[in-house]
Amino acid sequence: MSSTANASPEVISKLTKDFAFPISAYDGLVDQFISELHEGLNYEQKMPMIPTFVYELPTGEEKGVILSLDLGGTNLRVCRTTLSGGGNFEIIHKKWTISDALKKGPGSELFAWIADRIEEFLASDCHDPTHGGDRKYPLGMTFSFPCEQLDINVGKLLNWTKGFHGKDVLGKDVVKILQDCIDAKNLPISVNALINDTVGTLLATTYKHPGCEVGIIFGTGTNCAYLEDQSQITKIRPDAPNFTSHTGHQIINTEWGAFGNISGALPSNDYDRYLDSHSSQPGKQRYEKVVSGLYISELARIVLHDLAKHGKLFVEDATGAPKTDAELGNLAIKERFDGAMMGGIEADTSADLQAVGNHFQSSYNLKTSQGDRETIKYVCQLISARAARLSSVGIAALIKKRELLSKPHKVIVGIDGSLFNKYPHFRQHLEGALNEIFDAATVSAKISLINAEDGSGVGGAIAAYLACKALGLQA
Numbered sequence: 001m002s003s004t005a006n007a008s009p010e011v012i013s014k015l016t017k018d019f020a021f022p023i024s025a026y027d028g029l030v031d032q033f034i035s036e037l038h039e040g041l042n043y044e045q046k047m048p049m050i051p052t053f054v055y056e057l058p059t060g061e062e063k064g065v066i067l068s069l070d071l072g073g074t075n076l077r078v079c080r081t082t083l084s085g086g087g088n089f090e091i092i093h094k095k096w097t098i099s100d101a102l103k104k105g106p107g108s109e110l111f112a113w114i115a116d117r118i119e120e121f122l123a124s125d126c127h128d129p130t131h132g133g134d135r136k137y138p139l140g141m142t143f144s145f146p147c148e149q150l151d152i153n154v155g156k157l158l159n160w161t162k163g164f165h166g167k168d169v170l171g172k173d174v175v176k177i178l179q180d181c182i183d184a185k186n187l188p189i190s191v192n193a194l195i196n197d198t199v200g201t202l203l204a205t206t207y208k209h210p211g212c213e214v215g216i217i218f219g220t221g222t223n224c225a226y227l228e229d230q231s232q233i234t235k236i237r238p239d240a241p242n243f244t245s246h247t248g249h250q251i252i253n254t255e256w257g258a259f260g261n262i263s264g265a266l267p268s269n270d271y272d273r274y275l276d277s278h279s280s281q282p283g284k285q286r287y288e289k290v291v292s293g294l295y296i297s298e299l300a301r302i303v304l305h306d307l308a309k310h311g312k313l314f315v316e317d318a319t320g321a322p323k324t325d326a327e328l329g330n331l332a333i334k335e336r337f338d339g340a341m342m343g344g345i346e347a348d349t350s351a352d353l354q355a356v357g358n359h360f361q362s363s364y365n366l367k368t369s370q371g372d373r374e375t376i377k378y379v380c381q382l383i384s385a386r387a388a389r390l391s392s393v394g395i396a397a398l399i400k401k402r403e404l405l406s407k408p409h410k411v412i413v414g415i416d417g418s419l420f421n422k423y424p425h426f427r428q429h430l431e432g433a434l435n436e437i438f439d440a441a442t443v444s445a446k447i448s449l450i451n452a453e454d455g456s457g458v459g460g461a462i463a464a465y466l467a468c469k470a471l472g473l474q475a
Contacts, residue, residue, distance in 0.1 A: 001385075002353075002377050002378065002381065003374060005374070006369070006374055007371045007372075007374040008312060011375060012375070012378060015379060015382055019269065019386050021267055021386050021389055023436050026396075026436060028265075029265060029390075029393050030397050030437065032263055032265040033259055033265075034400060034401045036260075036263065037254070041232050041233050041234060041235060043235055046262050046263070047255065047259055048253075048258060049233075049253075050149070050253040050254075050255060051236060051253075052152075052225070053152035053242050053250070054152065054193075054199060054250065054463060055245045055246060055247045055250050055251075056247045056249060057203065057206045057210075057213065058206050058462050058465070060085070060086065061086070062083045062085070062207065062465050063083050063084055064082075064083050064474070065083075065137070066080075066137065066462075066464050066465055067080055067081075067118075067126070067137045067138070067464070068081060068139060068456070068457055068458075068460030068461045068464065069118065069141055069460070070460065071141075071142070074097065075095050075098060076096045076098055076114060077094070077456065078094055078118055079092070079457040079458075080092050080121070080126055081457060083461065083465065087207060087208045087210070089458055091458060091461075092125055096117055103165065104163075105165070105166065106168045107164075107169030108166070108169065109166075110164075111169070111178050111181050114181065115181035115185055116185075118139075118182065118187065119187055122189075135188065136188045136189055136190045137189045138192050138467065139189050139190065139191045139460075140192070140195065140459075140460030140465075140467075141174075141191055141193065141195070141460065142197055142455070142456040142459070143155065143174060143195075145157060145158075145161055146158040146159055147194070149194065150241075152192070152193050152194065153175050153191065153192050153467065154194070155194045156171055156173055157169055158170075158171075175191050175194050192464055192468065192471075193460070195459065196253060197223075197459070198215060198224060198253060199251055200454075200456050200457075200458075200459025200460050200462075201215040201216070201217060201414060201453070201455030202226070202227075202251065202414060202459070203458075203459040203463055204452065204454055204455050204458040204462060205412075205450065205452045205455075207453070207458065209412050209414065211409050211410070211412050212412035212450075213402065214226045214227075214412075214413045215452060216414070216415045216416070216420075217415070217417040217452075218391055218415060218417040218426070219417025219419055220293045221257065221288055221293075222256070222287070222391070223254065224254045224398065225252065226251070226402065227251055227402075228249065228251070229248065229249060230244070230245040230248050230249055231248070233250060246470070256394055257285040257286075258284065258285060258287065259286065260287050261285070261286050266286055266287060266390070267386075267390075271299060271302050271303050272289070272290065274302055275299050279295075287390070287394070291419075292387075292419070293339035293418055293419050293423070296383050297337055297338050297339045297341070300342055301331065301336065301337035303379050303383070304376060304379060305331055305332055307375065308328055309322055309323070309328075312375070313372050314328070314367070314368065314372060323366075329364050329365060329366075330363065330364055331364045331366070339419070339423070342384070342423075346380050346424040347424045353370070353373035356373040356377055360372075360376070384423060384424075384426060385429045387419070388425075388428075388429030388430040388433065389429060389430070391430050392434050393433075395430075395434065399447070405438075410447070410448050411447045411448065412448050412450060414450055414452035415449055416451070416455060420451075430449070434447060
């Protein structure tokens with residue numbers, strides 16, 4: 001933690017107490033996490049633990065030319081991945097911004113537009129004489145919207161998020177809708193896999209690093225996918241197509257942001273409770289609300305706003321009068337303090353923290369004292385460090401549940417997302433927490449956290465490859 005020599009000792013002491021997470025709390029929280037993982041495999045409650053219809057991980061020796069697309073909240077990306085074995089691949093892609101008119105218009109028009117973009121990409125970037133006629137490109141679809149998945153290539157859209165409105169396609173199979181649009185153009189493409197970005201992260205990382213069984217995202221949100229024994233997934237109905245697995249395994253999309261929703265196991269202070277009650281989903285995604293970028297930056301804003309309202313920050317005159325919300329401006333408004341701002345504050349290592357002062361002056365028109373700047377940075381450090389330490393709990397729980405440390409090879413965990421990749425000291429705090437849960441020698445010898453590969457591009461392509469393999473088809 002940085003110096004707080006000029007900050008109020010009373011404020012610093014209270015903040016430290018509010019966001020404390022003692023080492024002694026790890027064991028109980030990890031055990032509760034494991035319990036909720038098990039319950040999610042057995043019942044439709046607590047943690048979703050969604051079976052994905054993907055029954056194996058790549059070996060790294062897969063070869064083929066495969067297409068993938070990623071439909072997110074802002075952009076559509078279409079990719080052509082050449083898998084060449086040995087963990088090697090080459091990817092080319094194009095990206096288009098999704099207009100507001102497409103977001104708000106009929107879903108049928110959105111999918112027709114996607115087919116147009118695939119046709120455009122095919123014409124400019126896919127000159128492969130081996131595909132065409134009866135030989136079709138397999139395509140893996142990364143779709144970041146809630147679906148009820150009924151098979152590897154069947155997913156009914158439950159609802160739109162991220163500003164999309166197309167009610168005409170709700171309850172319908174998004175794979176079939178896209179395939180019909182592609183077929184109408186006579187394009188040599190078969191959409192044969194539907195996954196989310198976390199499953200893609202696991203598949204892409206395992207292709208590059210065989211032996212990886214866990215893929216995680218720590219970014220704006222958080223999620224995890226891992227390889228589970230089929231015998232452990234007892235909630236699957238006997239008449240479901242994924243009731244049995246030819247490999248004895250199946251990848252599980254944990255949706256672990258829901259950890260703690262019912263049990264209340266996670267640490268919580270007044271600020272956490274305020275954030276939850278004023279969120280769009282009170283009582284839900286409790287784990288995500290303490291570890292993900294979207295929520296920890298909002299949590300920091302709530303703390304700073306509270307301190308300012310009580311005259312502990314931004315006091316400019318001798319009366320000590322606190323700022324009004326009007327004077328605090330955007331700092332008083334929900335989600336007007338993002339993860340990039342928070343990370344930039346932690347990255348300021350100057351003695352006077354002038355970058356912190358410049359940020360609050362330019363973004364909020366607020367003047368800061370040295371004590372203010374030290375307090376602001378300390379708030380960000382406390383919240384991000386707690387987030388990293390709580391992130392380690394999920395990793396440790398999966399390692400223990402799957403007994404991965406007993407295997408002869410090193411435990412490889414592929415992690416993607418802006419918090420892990422870019423946020424100052426997040427990775428170091430996470431690794432330090434794993435040292436506290438296990439021990440430093442075990443972590444050094446047996447656990448490797450690596451930067452994940454392109455989940456939506458390469459991961460989608462590998463999902464399509466594995467779907468072809470399961471049907472005995474050539475990719």
